[in-house]
Structures are given as structure tokens and as C-alpha cells.
Amino acid sequence: xxxxxxxxxxxxxxxxxxxxxxxxxxxxxxxxxxxxxxxxxxxxxxxxxxxxxxxxxxxxxxxxxxxxxxxxxxxxxxxxxxxxxxxxxxxxxxxxxxxxxxxxxxxxxxxxxxxxxxxxxxxxxxxxxxxxxxxxxxxxxxxxxxxxxxxxxxxxxxxxxxxxxxxxxxxxxxxxxxxxxxxxxxxxxxxxxxxxxxxxxxxxxxxxxxxxxxxxxxxxxxxxxxxxxxxxxxxxxxxxxxxxxxxxxxxxxxxxxxxxxxxxxxxxxxxxxxxxxxxxxxxxxxxxxxxxxxxxxxxxxxxxxxxxxxxxxxxxxxxxxxxxxxxxxxxxxxxxxxxxxxxxxxxxxxxxxxxxxxxxxxxxxxxxxxxxxxxxxxxxxxxxxxxxxxxxxxxxxxxxxxxxxxxxxxxxxxxxxxxxxxxxxxxxxxxxxxxxxxxxxxxxxxxxxxxxxxxxxxxxxxxxxxxxxxxxxxxxxxxxxxxxxxxxxxxxxxxxxxxxxxxxxxxxxxxxxxxxxxxxxxxxxxxxxxxxxxxx
Amino acid sequence: xxxxxxxxxxxxxxxxxxxxxxxxxxxxxxxxxxxxxxxxxxxxxxxxxxxxxxxxxxxxxxxxxxxxxxxxxxxxxxxxxxxxxxxxxxxxxxxxxxxxxxxxxxxxx
Numbered sequence: 081x082x083x084x085x086x087x088x089x090x091x092x093x094x095x096x097x098x099x100x101x102x103x104x105x106x107x108x109x110x111x112x113x114x115x116x117x118x119x120x121x122x123x124x125x126x127x128x129x130x131x132x133x134x135x136x137x138x139x140x141x142x143x144x145x146x147x148x149x150x151x152x153x154x155x156x157x158x159x160x161x162x163x164x165x166x167x168x169x170x171x172x173x174x175x176x177x178x179x180x181x182x183x184x185x186x187x188x189x190x191x192x193x194x195x196x197x198x199x200x201x202x203x204x205x206x207x208x209x210x211x212x213x214x215x216x217x218x219x220x221x222x223x224x225x226x227x228x229x230x231x232x233x234x235x236x237x238x239x240x241x242x243x244x245x246x247x248x249x250x251x252x253x254x255x256x257x258x259x260x261x262x263x264x265x266x267x268x269x270x271x272x273x274x275x276x277x278x279x280x281x282x283x284x285x286x287x288x289x290x291x292x293x294x295x296x297x298x299x300x301x302x303x304x305x306x307x308x309x310x311x312x313x314x315x316x317x318x319x320x321x322x323x324x325x326x327x328x329x330x331x332x333x334x335x336x337x338x339x340x341x342x343x344x345x346x347x348x349x350x351x352x353x354x355x356x357x358x359x360x361x362x363x364x365x366x367x368x369x370x371x372x373x374x375x376x377x378x379x380x381x382x383x384x385x386x387x388x389x390x391x392x393x394x395x396x397x398x399x400x401x402x403x404x405x406x407x408x409x410x411x412x413x414x415x416x417x418x419x420x421x422x423x424x425x426x427x428x429x430x431x432x433x434x435x436x437x438x439x440x441x442x443x444x445x446x447x448x449x450x451x452x453x454x455x456x457x458x459x460x461x462x463x464x465x466x467x468x469x470x471x472x473x474x475x476x477x478x479x480x481x482x483x484x485x486x487x488x489x490x491x492x493x494x495x496x497x498x499x500x501x502x503x504x505x506x507x508x509x510x511x512x513x514x515x516x517x518x519x520x521x522x523x524x525x526x527x528x529x530x531x532x533x534x535x536x537x538x539x540x541x542x543x544x545x546x547x548x549x550x551x552x553x554x555x556x557x558x559x560x561x562x563x564x565x566x567x568x569x570x571x572x573x574x575x576x577x578x579x580x581x582x583x584x585x586x587x588x589x590x591x592x593x594x595x596x597x598x599x600x601x602x603x604x605x606x607x608x609x610x611x612x613x614x615x616x
Numbered sequence: 617x618x619x620x621x622x623x624x625x626x627x628x629x630x631x632x633x634x635x636x637x638x639x640x641x642x643x644x645x646x647x648x649x650x651x652x653x654x655x656x657x658x659x660x661x662x663x664x665x666x667x668x669x670x671x672x673x674x675x676x677x678x679x680x681x682x683x684x685x686x687x688x689x690x691x692x693x694x695x696x697x698x699x700x701x702x703x704x705x706x707x708x709x710x711x712x713x714x715x716x717x718x719x720x721x722x723x724x725x
Contacts, residue, residue, distance in 0.1 A: 153683055157665055160690045164658045167697055171647045175705075291678030298679065309673040309683050310665035324666040331662035335655065358705060365698045369691055598631040605639055606713045608630070608720050 083407070084229050086424035091431045094270070095247060098435075101262045102255035112465040113614050115256035115472060116183040116447050117349040120613035124356040126265060128363020131347050133264025134440040135162075135338075135364070136271060136371055137213075138220050138399075138433050139499050144372070145405075146398025148379020150388055152297070152307035154314050155379055157327070159372035161334025166368065168339040168511075170361045175354035176518050176604035177345060182611050185345045185510065186452045189517050189532075192596030193525040196457050201532040203452035205509050206342040208536065209502045210445035211483070213343075214438055216498035218244065218487030220399070221434045227400050228427040238488045244435060245484035251439040252446065252476040256469075260439045261350060267436035268367065274429040275374040278402070278422065281409045282381035290377075297383035307383070322566040330500065333571030337503030340510030343444035352613035378402050385409060397496065403427050442483070446476035493556060497548040497568065501539065504571045508578035509535030516582050518604060521597050527586025534585075535578025542570035630716060639712040646704055654697055661686055 109115050122130070137143075140162060147155030181187035186202035221244045222237040231237060251259050286293040294308055301307040311317065315327035338344060348357045382391060382401035385408045394400045406426040411419030450472035455463045463471075512531040516523040542565045543549065549556045551563035567573075603609050630636050664672055664686070672683035 153687075156684075156687050157662070160658070160661065160687055164654065164690060164694050167654050167694060168651065170698055171651055171701060291680055294679040294684075305673065305675075305679075305681075308679060308681055309669060311669050315666045327666045328659075328662055331659070335658055355710065358702060362698055362702055365694065369695060373691065595625070595628060599627040601640070602627045602630045602636065605643060606630070606636070606717045606720075608627075608717050 083420045083424045083427070086421065087228060087427040087431075090424060090428035094266070094428060094432050095435075098263045098266055099247075099250065101266070102251050102259035105255040105258035105262060109256045109258055111614070112183070112451075112468055113611070114258060115469045116451065117346070117611075118257035118261050120350060120352050120611065122261060122350045122360075124351060124359025125363055126261070127347060127351050127356070127360035128367060129268040130261045130264040130350070131344070131360060131364035132367035132371065133266075133268035133271070133436045134343060134347060135368060136268070136433065137217060137437040137499070138224065138430060139216065139496070140372075141271065141275070141375070141433055142220075142224065142399045142402055142430060143397070143496070144375050145378040145382060145402040146391070146395070146400070147313060148376065149382035149386070149391055149401035149405075150398040151313035152301060152303065152380075152383070153310050154312055156376055157310060157314060157331070158334065159375060161331050162338070163365070163369050163372055165335045165338035166361060166365045168336065169344070170358070170365065172518070173339045173345070173514060174348050174357045174361045177514075178348045178351065178354045178357040179607045179610045180518075180600050180604040181349060183346070183349060183451050184448050185342050185514070186448065186456075188600075189513050189528050190456070191517065191600050192593060193517075193528050194591075196460075198525055198528045199452040199456050201529045202510075202513070203448045203457070205505065205532050205536050206448035206452070207445045207479075209340075209505050209510070210342060210441045210448075211479070212498040212505070213341075213502040214441040214445070214479075214483050215486050215490065216495050216502075217434055217438050217441070218483050219490050219493065219495050221431075221438075222487065222491055223395070224399060224430060224434070227395055228403060228430065234491065237491055241487045241491075242484055244431075244438065245480050245487065247435055248438045248442055248483075249477055249480035251435075252442045252480070253473045256472075257346075257350060257443060260436075260443050263439055264436045267432045270429050270432055272367065272371060274406075274426055275371060275378065278406050278409060278426065279374045279377045279381075281413055281422075282377055282385070282405065285385070285409055285412060293377070293384055294380055297380040300384050300387050302388070325572060326567045326569055329567050329569040329572035332575055333500060333504040333507050333569055336507035336511055336571075336575060338506075340506035340514060341502070342448060342506075342510070343440045345514075346444055346447065349611070354607050354610070378405060381405050381409065385412070403430065438483070442476050442480055445479050446472050449475040449479070494554060495556070497543070497556075500569055501543050504539045504543070504569060504574060505536050507535075507571055508539045508574040509533070511575075512579045512582045516586070518600070520586070522592055523582070523586050524589050524591040526589035526591065527582045530585025531578050531582025534581025535574060538577040539570045539574040542567075542574055546570070626720065630720065633716070635712055635716055639709065639716070642708050642712070646701070646708075650697060650701070654693065657693060658690065661690055 144155045186199045190198045222241045225240040298307040315324040382405040386404045391401045403426045407419040407423035410422030454471045455468045509532040513528045545565045548568045551561035674682045
């Protein structure tokens with residue numbers, strides 16, 4: 081049996097299992113709290129696993145392992161930003177949001193403001209961030225499945241994207257937050273299991289001598305000691321000052337973006353209390369941190385055992401480094417059959433990874449459309465639960481269909497920058513609005529709206545006029561050149577703009593309610609009046 | 617019980633309560649400086665990765681260099697701060713928050 085057949089069988093088992101769970105979850109999805117927040121009945125441990133499942137995208141599993149395999153140490157910089165970011169969520173956001181919000185990020189922002197303009201801004205930002213992230217994952221899915229299953233024709237890749245999209249729509253439309261959360265839990269367990277297994281085999285192969293493994297990776301890379309130091313990919317000496325500032329800019333967006341990502345924020349609503357929200361972030365940090373330590377071994381292991389040339393020959397970005405490593409280490413220890421089995425397992429885990437993340441993104445964006453834009457902006461709050469859930473399901477279907485279409489159109493385009501852009505928008509627009517809302521007495525509608533639109537617009541505009549869109553060989557439009565902003569990552573400029581816009585906007589407006597500030601402050605810190613969990 | 621059952625004056629009353637002010641002070645006095653500290657520690661790491669490459673490339677033992685240890689220390693500090701926060705919250709924040717909440721919810725139920 082070839083590894084493609086085995087991968088397909090394992091993946092179909094995952095699909096069958098998760099679809100079973102989804103339909104089971106749909107029977108317990110009765111009202112809006114069930115659909116949007118899984119009845120707030122998940123435990124801290126379950127939600128911690130789901131946080132890991134939602135956050136560890138193919139970009140972090142395959143992407144970071146690939147960057148380390150090809151460019152050495154620099155991939156580790158990504159991991160560290162992604163991890164440290166969780167402290168912002170733990171200390172400043174998770175519990176307070178759980179106590180004062182209901183279903184979406186906008187619930188917290190609109191709490192003491194004029195609801196319609198704030199919900200419109202938050203909804204636009206949520207949908208923009210989620211769609212960017214979703215599109216990057218969809219395009220990645222097509223390329224990845226092509227490589228792993230040997231599907232090379234454009235039609236085959238398009239069909240793969242349709243398949244991924246249809247499954248994601250089914251998870252979200254049928255299972256709501258309950259179904260999606262279970263898919264993420266199953267995926268997190270499989271991903272951690274698969275990554276741990278390959279890591280142990282690689283370390284075992286080198287006699288559990290990390291220094292020996294690193295030395296072998298450095299030698300095989302042909303770059304020597306520089307392979308184990310920062311500077312081969314980000315802020316290289318050849319790029320000069322702009323490259324180094326770009327690295328700082330990327331670091332800022334990574335560390336401040338996570339606590340503003342809507343699909344992550346809505347996870348805090350799925351647990352019964354703020355204490356459980358805290359516990360879930362602690363578990364999430366443990367799982368995500370462990371995972372990035374494993375990725376370090378996977379990346380250097382791939383450099384040592386597979387070698388950069390072989391990886392580059394399969395994929396320019398190195399996305400297949402981890403599956404190739406699984407095959408190489410399996411073969412070295414257990415022979416050909418072992419290699420085939422391990423490759424199939426890791427490939428199936430990679431598909432599961434993509435599915436769980438795209439489902440979370442579709443849920444976040446469709447929830448925001450239905451709850452923020454439809455129910456509160458268009459209908460001014462005059463809707464029944466039933467109508468709102470129906471709209472949420474329809475919008476999940478529409479967003480899924482749009483993502484499939486765009487994913488097929490963007491096949492072969494270099495859209496990896498969309499993930500970094502999603503983090504930049506989240507850090508520049510959403511985070512300032514959230515932090516000011518929770519902690520600044522004099523914050524108001526004008527401040528929230530200026531922070532979100534200011535951060536969103538500055539991040540978008542700077543990226544459009546950056547080298548990732550035009551004016552370089554690797555740009556989205558390599559033939560054109562309208563780039564005047566020298567950095568690929570806008571964060572170092574757009575994050576201060578977002579915070580400043582929020583500050584100025586709030587100071588220019590006289591709106592202020594002492595009563596409402598007292599309410600959000602007391603509720604967020606004590607949990608008085610917090611939304612309760614439901615059980616059926 | 618939902619928020620709508622409390623009128624806003626209840627919240628303003630709690631806000632001026634000494635115990636609530638103490639809860640807010642304890643939370644902010646821990647969370648705000650700690651956030652500044654871990655962000656500064658992280659930025660130091662990123663800045664050294666950009667401009668301190670000779671230092672980061674210093675070999676400590678075998679093929680293990682400063683960059684790797686510095687990176688791993690970011691993991692250690694993240695795990696450590698998360699653990700310390702949960703201990704602090706359980707001991708210093710939860711009892712006060714629970715006390716205030718139970719009192720208010722007892723009154724209205």
C-alpha cells in the first residue's frame with residue numbers, strides 16, 4: 081500500500097469520526113448560547129486543548145518546521161512570538177472578556193458605547209481578519225494536499241479545496257461551536273501525538289544528543305554555525321536596516337496580535353466561568369509551548385536527516401519538511417514500511433490541522449456577521465434566537481463558499497503574507513479597542529471606532545504599498561511596482577497608529593457614562609452578572 | 617440572574633466599595649508591571665536577534681549557542697509567569713471577587 085492510500089484512509093477516519101461528533105453535537109445545539117458558545121459548558125482542560133487546536137495552524141506546524149529546516153534558527157523567532165503572545169491574553173484579556181462579553185468580540189467593545197457604530201466596526205474587522213487568515217489556509221491546503229497525495233493537476237487541487245471547504249461548512253453549520261470545538265480537541269490530541277512521536281524518534285536517532293543533532297543540521301545545511309543563529313531569513317545583513325526593522329515589526333505583530341484575533345477571543349466564551357477561562361489559557365500555553373519546542377526538533381531534524389536540497393525540490397517554502405522528516409526517520413529506524421506509515425500519519429495529521437483551523441475561522445466570522453451586523457446593526461436587537469442562528473448558519477455557508485472560490489482563484493499565488501497581515505490588523509485595530517474598553521475610564525464610541533478603523537486601514541494600506549504586493553520578485557504582482565513602504569510587516573507603524581487613533585478619538589468626544597464604566601469594571605473583575613453556562 | 621436585574625447604581629455602589637478598590641488595585645499592580653516586563657524581555661530578545669548577532673552566536677557548549685538558550689529562556693519565562701499568575705489569582709484575587717459577588721447575588725436572589 082502506498083503512503084497516499086494510507087494517508088487517505090487515516091484522513092477519512094478522522095473525517096468520519098469528527099462528522100459523527102458534529103451530528104451528535106447538533107442534537108444538543110438548541111439556542112444561541114449553544115450555537116455561538118457551545119453552551120459555555122466546556123471544561124478548562126477541554127477548552128485549553130481546543131485553543132491549541134484553533135491556534136496551531138498548518139502555518140505553524142508545517143510552516144515553522146519548514147522555515148527552520150531551510151533557514152535554521154529564524155523559524156524559532158516565529159514560535160517565540162506566537163507563544164509569548166499568550167501572556168497578553170492570559171493577564172489582560174481572557175478572564176475579563178469572559179465576564180463581560182457574550183458571543184463575539186464586539187460584545188465587550190459595545191458594552192458602554194453606542195452599539196451600532198461600534199458593532200459595525202468590530203464586525204468589519206472580525207470578518208476581514210478571519211477571511212485573510214482563512215484564505216491563507218485554503219490556498220495552503222490545496223498546495224499541501226497536492227504535495228502529500230501526489231495530486232498535481234489544477235483540477236485535482238481545486239477539488240481538494242472544495243472538499244476541505246465543504247467539510248468546514250458542515251462542521252460549522254451543523255455543529256456550531258460545540259461541533260467545531262470537538263473537531264479542534266481531536267485535532268490537538270492527534271497533532272501533539274504525531275509531533276511527539278516523530279520528535280522522540282528523531283532525538284532517539286541522535287542518541288538524545290541535541291547538540292549532536294544541531295551540529296549535523298548545521299553541517300548538512302552547508303551554512304555552518306550561521307544556521308544555528310538568527311539572520312539567515314529575517315533581517316539578513318543584505319537587507320540592511322529596513323530588514324532589521326522589519327524583523328522587529330514582525331515580532332511586535334506576533335506578540336500583540338494573538339489577543340486580538342476574533343476566532344481566539346470567542347473561545348473564552350465556551351467555559352462556564354472566568355476561572356475556567358484562566359485554566360484554559362494555562363492549558364493552552366502548556367500545549368502550544370510544548371508544541372513549539374517539538375517543532376524546533378522537527379525543523380532541525382529535517383535539515384539534518386532530509387537536507388535542504390531535497391526539501392526545496394518538493395516545495396520552495398519548505399512546507400513538506402515535517403512529513404518528509406517523518407518518512408526519513410521512520411525509514412532509518414523501522415525500514416521502508418515504517419517510513420511509509422509515519423509519512424501517512426503525519427500527512428493525515430496535517431489535513432486534520434487545516435480542517436480544524438478553517439472551521440474555527442468560519443465560525444468566528446459568521447458569528448460576527450449574524451450577531452453583530454445582522455441582529456444588532458440591521459435589526460437593532462429585535463430578533464429571535466432562532467432567526468439569529470439561521471442567519472449565522474446561512475452566513476457560515478456563504479463565507480465558506482466565498483473562501484472556496486477565492487481559494488481556487490488564488491491557487492499558486494504567494495499568499496503566505498496574509499497570516500502575518502491578519503496578526504497585524506488584530507494587533508493594530510482590535511487590541512487597542514479591547515484594552516482601552518476594559519481599562520480606560522474615558523474611552524468611548526469615537527475612540528473605539530477610530531482605533532479599529534485606524535488600525536485596520538493603516539495596516540491594509542501599508543501592506544498594499546509594501547514589497548509583498550508589488551515591486552519584488554516574490555510579490556503578489558511581481559510585474560508591477562507601486563511599493564513605497566519598505567517593510568513587509570506593517571506592525572511597527574500601524575500598531576502605534578491604532579493606539580494613537582483610539583486615544584485621540586476618545587479625547588475629541590465628550591461622551592462618557594460613569595454608570596456604564598462602573599458596570600464593565602465591576603462585572604469584568606468580579607464576574608457579577610456574567611453569562612451563565614447552560615446544560616440540556 | 618442576568619445583568620438587567622441590577623440597575624446601574626448597584627455597580628457604582630460596588631465600585632466605591634473598599635474591597636472592590638482593593639481587588640482592582642491588586643489586579644492592576646500585578647498584571648500591568650508584569651506585562652511591561654515580559655514585553656520588554658521579549659523585545660530585548662528580538663532586538664538582539666536583529667542587532668546582537670555576534671553575542672547571540674556565542675557558543676556556550678557543544679553546538680548550543682546564546683541564541684538557543686535565550687530563546688528557550690523565553691519559553692521558561694512564559695511558563696513561569698503563567699504559573700505565577702494563576703497562583704496569584706487564586707490566592708489574592710479569587711477570594712475577594714467571590715466575596716463581593718456572593719454578597720451581591722445573595723442580596724438580589
